Structures are given as structure tokens and as C-alpha cells.
Amino acid sequence: MKNTKVFLLLNGETPIKIPNVSEYDIICATDGAYQYLEKNNIIPNFIAGDFDSLKNIPKEIEVFDTPNQDFTDFDKILQILFDKGFTKIDIYGASGKEQDHFLGNLHTAIQWKEKLTLTFFDNYNRYFLADNSTELANCKNKIVSLIPFPKATNIVTEGLEYPLINEDLTFGERIGTRNRGVQDAIKITFKTGNLFIFINHK
Incomplete structure (x- = not known):
């Protein structure tokens, strides 16, 4: 499991260029980011969130309902990945849009730094x-x-x-x-x- 490569999409600024998801063993997203995958015909292994506005999810996609408001969607999906034994995660959509979310995502990365290897990608940089x-x-x-x-x-x-x-x-x-x-x-x-x-x- 340690060498399994994970693609995670959050609900920030979406990639201008679609990443080569064939390089990844696992594809996942928060519920707010799922529409980008659907639009680009990318079928994730699972998605997580509270699903307030997301309907008609294909049955082959595993769904994690995570309504706990004490944690961010990013933190909750990292917990799911960690529980599944995945530790190497490339993250898209962590920056852009509302900048308080971006700073919150950096905060979450620090909280997980001893357990996970997180690399972020946006339309301008990679950062970690x-x-x-x-x-x-x-x-x-x-x-x-x-x-x-x-x-x-x-x-x-x-x-x-x-x-x-x-x-x-x-x-x-x-x-x-x-x-x-x-x-x-x-x-x-x-x-x-x-x-x-x-x-x-x-």
C-alpha cells in the first residue's frame, strides 16, 4: 500500500490541463470536485462529502458520507485514505477560489505531515x-x-x-x-x- 499513488481532487481551482490520471492507482475527490471528474469522463474509486447538492452518483463509485462539521472535507478524506493504508497523495484543487480554504489546506497538511506524503499541484506551481x-x-x-x-x-x-x-x-x-x-x-x-x-x- 505504501507505494500506491493517489490522485485527490479538492474543490478549489480545477486544473486547466487534465492530469494523466492513468499514472495513479487510486482516484478520489471531495463531493464538490466530483463534477469536474464527471465532465472529463474520469471515474473515481471513491468520493467523500455531505452530498447536499450531488445527485445520481454511479453505483460503481464508492461513497463516504462525512457530515461531521468539526473537520474540513480535506481533512476527512485524508483520514479515509490513511485508514485505507494510502500514504503518498498528489493533490489538485487545493488553491484558488476562496483563499481561506487554501490557507486551511496548508494547515491541514501540517497536521498530517508525520503520517502522509502530500504534494500539491495547481496551474502554476507544485508545492509541499x-x-x-x-x-x-x-x-x-x-x-x-x-x-x-x-x-x-x-x-x-x-x-x-x-x-x-x-x-x-x-x-x-x-x-x-x-x-x-x-x-x-x-x-x-x-x-x-x-x-x-x-x-x-x-
């Missing part, structure tokens, strides 16, 4: 919570931003135009936006905190 030591390939000439949430300490970077050498970043004081890869391979390490890495597609 960095490990304390993260190595990335194919980064030359791409915009790379380092966003602490809310703080990351003793950051060291290799392969970026503006290197950090044992420096701290704190949201509201100093963040690391719009840096650039000067070589294909870059390395980022830090000691404590939470650090999101955003890499522009272009």
Missing part, C-alpha cells in the same frame, strides 16, 4: 512541506519560493541564486519568495519548524 533535508531535481531556471509556516530555522540552500546560510525565515517578518534555481539539483535543509517549498512549473 519540506523534510528537514530535501533534494530536488530539474530546478534550473525555475522560480523556487520558501514559505515558513510560521517559522523555520537554520535554513541552508544549495543551487539557488540567492543562497541561505543558517538563516531563519518567519511569516510576517521574512520569507523566501521568488528565488531561482541556478542548477538542476538543489538542496534545502533546516533544523526546526515548517517550511513549504513552491516550485513554478515554467
Whole structure:
């Protein structure tokens, strides 16, 4: 189960270009995102939500009714995936539209960071919570931003135009936006905190 690759679609900004879902072992979505899959003839393994406005779901699709309002739809579907033993999840539709949802999704990612490997994709970037030591390939000439949430300490970077050498970043004081890869391979390490890495597609 650990190596099973999961495609998860949330109800944010939908992909301009349909991802190659054939690369995924599991396809799932929150109920608000299901219409995008239906429109593009993509049949998910399951969907989850309260289904207030969604009707006529094909019987071959497993449905999880999750009415508990103490948790977000994103958190609830991550719990379902975790309970099923899936830990590597690519997430689309987490940003765009209402930005409080986007920030809430980053919050949820931090809550699950010890249990799940989450990579987010939107129409501009891929982004994820960095490990304390993260190595990335194919980064030359791409915009790379380092966003602490809310703080990351003793950051060291290799392969970026503006290197950090044992420096701290704190949201509201100093963040690391719009840096650039000067070589294909870059390395980022830090000691404590939470650090999101955003890499522009272009």
C-alpha cells in the first residue's frame, strides 16, 4: 500500500490541463470536485462529502458520507485514505477560489505531515512541506519560493541564486519568495519548524 499513488481532487481551482490520471492507482475527490471528474469522463474509486447538492452518483463509485462539521472535507478524506493504508497523495484543487480554504489546506497538511506524503499541484506551481533535508531535481531556471509556516530555522540552500546560510525565515517578518534555481539539483535543509517549498512549473 505504501507505494500506491493517489490522485485527490479538492474543490478549489480545477486544473486547466487534465492530469494523466492513468499514472495513479487510486482516484478520489471531495463531493464538490466530483463534477469536474464527471465532465472529463474520469471515474473515481471513491468520493467523500455531505452530498447536499450531488445527485445520481454511479453505483460503481464508492461513497463516504462525512457530515461531521468539526473537520474540513480535506481533512476527512485524508483520514479515509490513511485508514485505507494510502500514504503518498498528489493533490489538485487545493488553491484558488476562496483563499481561506487554501490557507486551511496548508494547515491541514501540517497536521498530517508525520503520517502522509502530500504534494500539491495547481496551474502554476507544485508545492509541499519540506523534510528537514530535501533534494530536488530539474530546478534550473525555475522560480523556487520558501514559505515558513510560521517559522523555520537554520535554513541552508544549495543551487539557488540567492543562497541561505543558517538563516531563519518567519511569516510576517521574512520569507523566501521568488528565488531561482541556478542548477538542476538543489538542496534545502533546516533544523526546526515548517517550511513549504513552491516550485513554478515554467
